[in-house]
Amino acid sequence: MTQVRVVVTLKPSLLDAQGRVVQDALHSLGYTEVGRVRIGKYLELDLNEEANGDVAARVREMCERLLANPVIEDYHFEVIS
């Protein structure tokens, strides 16, 4: 079985409102050392033995078609065997 870990984040130029809220909440709790906070999605995909050929190319396609919105989001992933 192959595991793939995908991280999807907002493009750096976009305001991350949710991250801003978390940053403010951390400050209220006394963690004033926290600067910018960016929040994204983390996905773990287990691929079964049918997964053959170019796993990275298939996963890139999944990200482009479903897992990320390439207009506003970046993604990266690592394949763990």
Add this chain to the structure above:
Amino acid sequence: MTQVRVVVTLKPSLLDAQGRVVQDALHSLGYTEVGRVRIGKYLELDLNEEANGDVAARVREMCERLLANPVIEDYHFEVIS
């Protein structure tokens, strides 16, 4: 500046309904090699120069108090200098 990358996931024993939906959607798109999908949160925290002492201990505290719900979620993080 120190960057910390935090990943928060549902505990493995809990049903990940959102992951299930993504798995079904990937199957509909023809990616039948995808087995279980688990979805979590990814956070990037930039810590400024006030961050001194035991960064890992501080971040663990932030996770326990705000970033994760330790009853139903696991978390792990890495500190990048």
